[in-house]
Amino acid sequence: MAIGRRRLASIAFAGIVAFGAVQLPAQSPSFGVGRAPKPEELQAIDIDIAPDGRGLPPGGSTAAAGKDVYTRRCETCHGPTGKEGPQDVLAGGQGSLATSRPQKTIGSYWPYATTLWDYIRRAMPFDHPGTLTTGEIYGATAYLLFLNGIVGERDVVDETTLPRVAMPNRNGFVPDPRPDIGRPAPAVCERRAALDSSRARASASLVAAAMFGSMATSLMIEVPMRMRSPSLSRIFLTFSPLTKVPLVDARSWMTICPLCVEMRACLRETMSSTRTMSRSLDRPITISRSMRSGNSPPWYFPEMKRSANCGAGCGSLTGKVPTAF
Amino acid sequence: MSTDSSRSRRWFLGLGAAWSAAVVACRSRVAGPDPSLLGAAVSPYGSRSRFEKAVRHVNQNTKVPLQEASSRTPLHDTYGIITPSSLHFERHHGGVPEIDPATHTLTIHGLVERPLVFTMADLKALPSVSRIHFLECSGNSGGEWRGGSGETDVQRIHGLTSCSEWTGVPVSTLLRECGAHADAAWVLAEGADACKLDRSIPMAKMLDDAMVVYGQNGEPLRPEQGYPLRLLLPGFEGNANVKWLRRLKVMNQPAMSREETSKYTDLMPDGTARQFTFDLEAKSIITRPSAGDTLRGAGLYQVTGIAWTGRGSVARVEVTTDGGATWTEAELQTPVLRRAHTRFHWPWTWDGREALLASRCTDDTGYTQPPLNDLIKIRGTNSQYHNNGIQTWKVAANGTITNGNRA
Numbered sequence: 167m168a169i170g171r172r173r174l175a176s177i178a179f180a181g182i183v184a185f186g187a188v189q190l191p192a193q194s195p196s197f198g199v200g201r202a203p204k205p206e207e208l209q210a211i212d213i214d215i216a217p218d219g220r221g222l223p224p225g226g227s228t229a230a231a232g233k234d235v236y237t238r239r240c241e242t243c244h245g246p247t248g249k250e251g252p253q254d255v256l257a258g259g260q261g262s263l264a265t266s267r268p269q270k271t272i273g274s275y276w277p278y279a280t281t282l283w284d285y286i287r288r289a290m291p292f293d294h295p296g297t298l299t300t301g302e303i304y305g306a307t308a309y310l311l312f313l314n315g316i317v318g319e320r321d322v323v324d325e326t327t328l329p330r331v332a333m334p335n336r337n338g339f340v341p342d343p344r345p346d347i348g349r350p351a352p353a354v355c356e357r358r359a360a361l362d363s364s365r366a367r368a369s370a371s372l373v374a375a376a377m378f379g380s381m382a383t384s385l386m387i388e389v390p391m392r393m394r395s396p397s398l399s400r401i402f403l404t405f406s407p408l409t410k411v412p413l414v415d416a417r418s419w420m421t422i423c424p425l426c427v428e429m430r431a432c433l434r435e436t437m438s439s440t441r442t443m444s445r446s447l448d449r450p451i452t453i454s455r456s457m458r459s460g461n462s463p464p465w466y467f468p469e470m471k472r473s474a475n476c477g478a479g480c481g482s483l484t485g486k487v488p489t490a491f
Numbered sequence: 492m493s494t495d496s497s498r499s500r501r502w503f504l505g506l507g508a509a510w511s512a513a514v515v516a517c518r519s520r521v522a523g524p525d526p527s528l529l530g531a532a533v534s535p536y537g538s539r540s541r542f543e544k545a546v547r548h549v550n551q552n553t554k555v556p557l558q559e560a561s562s563r564t565p566l567h568d569t570y571g572i573i574t575p576s577s578l579h580f581e582r583h584h585g586g587v588p589e590i591d592p593a594t595h596t597l598t599i600h601g602l603v604e605r606p607l608v609f610t611m612a613d614l615k616a617l618p619s620v621s622r623i624h625f626l627e628c629s630g631n632s633g634g635e636w637r638g639g640s641g642e643t644d645v646q647r648i649h650g651l652t653s654c655s656e657w658t659g660v661p662v663s664t665l666l667r668e669c670g671a672h673a674d675a676a677w678v679l680a681e682g683a684d685a686c687k688l689d690r691s692i693p694m695a696k697m698l699d700d701a702m703v704v705y706g707q708n709g710e711p712l713r714p715e716q717g718y719p720l721r722l723l724l725p726g727f728e729g730n731a732n733v734k735w736l737r738r739l740k741v742m743n744q745p746a747m748s749r750e751e752t753s754k755y756t757d758l759m760p761d762g763t764a765r766q767f768t769f770d771l772e773a774k775s776i777i778t779r780p781s782a783g784d785t786l787r788g789a790g791l792y793q794v795t796g797i798a799w800t801g802r803g804s805v806a807r808v809e810v811t812t813d814g815g816a817t818w819t820e821a822e823l824q825t826p827v828l829r830r831a832h833t834r835f836h837w838p839w840t841w842d843g844r845e846a847l848l849a850s851r852c853t854d855d856t857g858y859t860q861p862p863l864n865d866l867i868k869i870r871g872t873n874s875q876y877h878n879n880g881i882q883t884w885k886v887a888a889n890g891t892i893t894n895g896n897r898a
Contacts, residue, residue, distance in 0.1 A: 197668060199616055200607035203598055208606065211598060211738050214679055214689060214746045252554045264762030268873050275764075276753045285749040289585060289686035292556065339756065339766040344877075346869055347861045 215284040219329030222283065225300040226324025229312030232305025239291050239298065240306060248272075248313045253292070257313040260334055273314025277339055279331035283307045304328075545569075547578055548646050558586030558685075561628065563650025566778045566797065572623070572824070572832040574653035576708050581715045582628050582651065584750075585686030588735055592711075592719035595683070597665075597703065601741035604670025611719055614705065617660045621706065622725070623831045625799045627652035627771050629728035629755055629876040635863060637872045639897025644783040648894065649776050649882065652799070654832035655716075657723050658706025662697045666741070675741045679748075680722045683737035690731045691745035692724065696769070700725050700830075703736060725830040726801025727769040728876070730755055760871035771801035773860045774879035775808050775835070775852035786890035789843035794821070797832045800854035805833040807853040812839065814847030814883065814895075815862065821850065846886040847895055863896055 215221040237246075244250070248257030248271075259269025268274075272282060287303050289295045298306065308323035316331060317323060323331070524530075545568035553560060561582040564574055574580075592611045600606035631651035634640040642648045662678075671694075678697050681689040692701070702723045705712060712718040717734030724732050730750060745751065745767070756764040775798035780786060798805045804827050809818035824834035835850070851860040863880030885895030 197617055197664075199613040200599075200609045200668060203600065203606050203608045207608070208598070208600060211681070212600070212740070213687065214681070214740065214748065216744065217747050263758060263764075264760065266872070268758055268762075270753060270758070272753075278747050278752065281747055281749050281752055284746075288689070289749075292559070292585070292686075295585070295685050295687075338763055339752070340759075340763050342765050342768040342770070344765075344768065344770065344772065345856075345858050347865055348858065 213284070213288060215280045215287075217278045217280050217329065219280060219325060222280070222325035222328060223300050224325055225304050226322050226327075227301055227305035227308050228322055229305075229308045229317065229319045232302075232307070232309035232312075235298070235302040235305045236309045239302075243292065248310060256310055260314075263335070263338070271314065272310055273316060273334060275335050275338070277333055277336050279307070279311060279316075279328050279333055282310060283328060545578065547580065548650060550647075559584055561630075561651060563646050564653045565646045566650055566652075566776070567645050567781060567783070569778075572654050572797070572828075572834050573708060574655060574832075576655065576710070576713045576716070579653040579655060579707075579713065579716055580626075580628065580651045582630075582729060583684070583715070583734075584688050584730075585684045587714050588684045589714065590683060590719055590735060595719050595737070597720060597736060597739070599665055599669045599671075599739045599741070601679075601739075602672040602675040602743065603666075603741050604672075605668075607665075607669050609665070611705065614660055614703065614720070617664055619658055619660055619706075620702065621656055621658040622700075622702070623654065623656045623828050624723065624725040625652055625654040625830065625832045626723075626729050626732060627774075627799070627801075629730065629768070629771070631729075632878040632880070632882070633875050635878055635880065635882075635896050636867070636875060638867060639863070639894065641897075642782075642894055645776060645778050645781040645882075648782075651729070652797075652832075654797075654799075655707050656709065657702065657704040659702040659704030659720075659723065662701040662703060662722075662739070665703065665739070666697065669741075671741045675743060677742045677745050679738070679740040679742055679746045680731075680733040680736060681738040681740070682717075682733045683735040688730070688733060688750060689746060689748045690733055690751055691742070691748065691767075692722075692727075692731060693767075693769075694741075696724055696727065724769070726771055728755065728771060731769060755876060757870065757874040757876050759874065765874075768877055769801075771799070772877065772879045773800035773802070773805070773852045773854040773858050774798065775805075775850045775860060776882045777810070777848060777850050777884060780848070780886075780892055781884050782892050782894045784892045786841060786886065786892070788890060789841050792839045792841055794837040794839045794848070796835055796850055798823075798835055798850070798852040799830070799832050800852065800856075800858075801830060802858065803855040804829045804831075805852055806855045806857075808833070808835040808850055809853075810835075810837045810839075810848070810850050812841075812846045812848050812886075815849060815881070818851070841886070843888065845888050847883050848886055848892075849881050849883040849895075851881050 213221070243253040244256050245252075249255055255269060256272050259271040259274035262269045262274060276282060283303060286298065286306055287296075290306075291297070304323055307328065308317060308321070311317040311323065311331060312319055312321075316333065321327070545565040547562035547564060549557070549562045550560065551557075562580060564578050564580045569575070569578065595611055597609045597614065598606065599609070628651035632649050634642055634648065640648070666678075676694050677691045678694060679689055679691050681687055703720055704717075704723045705720050707713060707716055712721060717736065720736045721734040722732050722736050722739075740746075751767065755768075756766045757768050758764045775796060777794055777796040779795050780792060786792065794810060796808075798808045805823065808821045808823060810821050811818050819837065821835040821837035824836065827833050839848075853859045860879055860881055863878070863882075866878065866880045880896075883895035885893050887893070
């Protein structure tokens with residue numbers, strides 16, 4: 167449920183207390199406004215159909231009989247077989263919900279057949295709602311269930327059979343678990359990988375992704391001892407937690423050269439400051455950042471260009487993740 | 492196009508004193524009001540200056556009928572926290588009905604001691620409250636779910652949220668009048684529009700801060716906002732705030748209506764769907780400068796935007812210019828109201844280099860607005876609703892600003 171269980175319990179408790187308190191005045195209204203509805207008034211608007219079928223009027227039809235009303239009143243918007251549109255696709259799509267192109271149809275998604283009957287009476291056809299007879303509503307319902315392979319063409323759909331129709335996605339819904347995302351564990355998690363010098367060039371973001379998936383927020387590249395100089399011992403990159411773009415030149419591929427022997431990607435609390443991150447990485451000498459302050463974005467460091475300028479020994483850009491990772 | 496050109500971009504000019512003085516001097520020479528001419532007479536119902544052009548954005552390029560579509564608030568061109576009623580976003584499911592308030596009634600029935608029919612006059616005779624609350628369509632910012640979109644401005648991306656002062660009667664008052672059963676867990680709310688839109692609402696919410704409202708920003712509701720009566724559920728997704736409210740039915744179980752099963756449910760990567768995802772989580776967006784604006788060179792800019800949360804009130808808004816590497820706290824405009832838009836401001840000295848500008852909101856439950864990618868990691872790209880991820884604006888070195896959500 168949307169509200170935390172404990173809070174819900176306390177609200178429910180408060181509700182019971184409140185109702186306990188109002189039960190007495192409830193017998194004599196405190197403001198005395200409003201009037202009792204006439205039975206026919208209530209009947210005209212009490213139109214919701216419960217999943218157990220409560221509210222369904224007597225009547226029934228079959229898909230064979232309902233094809234006619236579908237063709238006359240529904241097909242223009244939903245297509246000859248319910249799959250063509252132009253408006254909501256009503257049939258097909260079963261098995262597609264966990265794919266990259268899910269199709270939410272009656273057959274693939276709707277959990278209750280009663281909802282279909284309720285909605286057709288309530289709101290369809292879109293431009294003339296309320297103009298279908300009870301028999302036509304049962305017929306259209308049956309035909310749509312038939313188009314989805316849920317009932318047979320000659321199965322009678324009526325006020326007793328409709329609530330018993332087993333919808334394929336009946337158990338596909340779960341309560342709201344949010345907040346489903348919070349502050350990730352502050353612990354720093356590092357992974358190291360030796361750099362395959364034969365495949366020395368790669369996109370820094372791809373390398374980081376290979377090591378940590380898109381969770382990587384920073385990447386450190388170790389330079390071999392013999393190649394180190396006071397200004398170049400480790401290359402430290404931070405990725406934008408928002409876009410995963412390395413905060414160097416966002417548009418170019420960061421080239422990792424043979425002079426780098428080890429890479430460390432760092433997974434840590436989302437959107438930490440670069441300063442904290444540096445501390446967490448064994449105080450690497452970060453070439454850059456400290457010279458700059460204020461609101462300046464920390465990219466376009468001239469030093470970075472130097473590190474990317476690897477000279478002889480570099481292969482061509484492959485754009486592929488080194489298999490060594 | 493018309494929206495772009497209608498945008499007021501003059502706010503940039505106000506930043507350089509000399510420049511703005513020059514503009515004012517120039518303007519007054521060319522087109523200032525002639526002090527020797529009389530102005531217009533008084534009028535019965537005011538309208539804005541003909542020089543102001545901000546309008547709701549209606550996407551005409553859609554196969555969906557416009558009675559079942561949405562229009563978006565020009566967030567870039569609104570100030571403070573109140574959205575003018577005329578610019579309040581819309582989302583209808585069966586068009587805007589024309590309802591005579593003299594004949595409109597609200598019926599409360601189901602698990603109650605005494606079913607009752609209230610006329611509008613009955614409702615207005617009851618003790619009323621006025622509260623400032625935001626509304627947001629659960630599909631707001633939904634275009635960004637696939638890892639960012641090509642949408643061009645804050646109105647098109649995030650314009651399905653607005654904030655008004657609402658006047659009406661607490662639902663708890665009405666349920667008491669009817670003697671609602673203490674064990675009833677749900678209340679079905681139903682509209683009088685063509686599709687009779689209906690949603691099941693937890694009784695806990697109805698007893699908490701739900702209202703039936705007839706007033707918006709000091710005048711009766713606009714027809715697009717549910718005239719003459721709508722349900723208001725502060726902090727709950729927009730469509731649950733049923734407009735043109737005609738009926739409340741007290742029940743043991745949810746009705747499992749079409750809108751709460753096949754429509755407003757959030758599909759997860761494993762193929763299951765989350766249902767009754769009512770709460771709108773903490774969210775903020777920088778409205779100025781934002782995509783479509785052009786900064787006129789390095790210098791001081793006033794960054795401003797709105798933040799809100801359906802779970803309480805905004806505790807903190809932070810702004811980054813480096814894509815989230817470092818964050819600075821923004822100033823909140825007071826009073827900060829519960830379940831209302833909260834305006835924030837932050838002065839930014841732009842150095843003229845490329846920047847990734849974004850804001851994030853932390854609410855009083857301690858929840859912080861997450862990066863879009865972190866949400867996608869958990870919910871995948873097909874959940875469609877409830878995107879409260881951080882919006883990044885990409886500022887190019889030449890000052891142009893674009894949607895920076897897509898890496």
